[in-house]
Amino acid sequence: MAKDYGKYFNIAHIEPESHIYGPGKRFVIWLQGCSLACxxxxNKEMWSFRERRLIQREELLKAIASAQDIRGITVLGGEPLEQWANLKWLLDSLRADTALTIFLYSGYEEEELRQAGHWTWLNQTADILVLGRYIQGLRDTSHQWKGSGNQRVIHPIGSREKIGPTNCNEAEIVIGNDGQMTILGYPDAELITALQLEK
Ligand code: SF4
Incomplete structure (x- = not known):
């Protein structure tokens, strides 16, 4: 359950300002690599562990710390815990040195995280956890922050976030400098069709 890139993260994507992966405006990081194969x-393009975009962990921390008016960070992927050592370093640093809240996705279940020895740390560090595999047969676009009904949204004891998810699906459309459109979140079929017609 770990992949070693030295003191670098292997990154799939970063959105420095997003509003759909947790409370408020957040710096969102998709880590590259996932062995769970749901x-x-x-995000199948995020399964490979080949180097995609390596960013030194100190540089990433600096970018987060200098982001304007964010409430916290969200880490997803890929599978964030497959880059365990650097993830732990980054989240511990943010906890120690900033007031930014931490929202973390993992495809692993609680029991697997306990067996791997990560459970206590996760509960002491994250403000909100979303756990569990994505299950296609349980896809549900009526919940905020998760894609299938089995996934659990957890506020650990001591969480600094009191806001929970609503029964409202969200998607975010980002238009890049090159005019390219990216859809984030869990768009339902109606939204996908509408956007395809707009193109
Ligand atoms: S849904 Fe998440 S945990 Fe499952 S294969 Fe995709 S990236 Fe991995």
């Missing part, structure tokens, strides 16, 4: 995964 059927129906929407």
């Amino acid at each position: 059927d129906g995964c929407w």
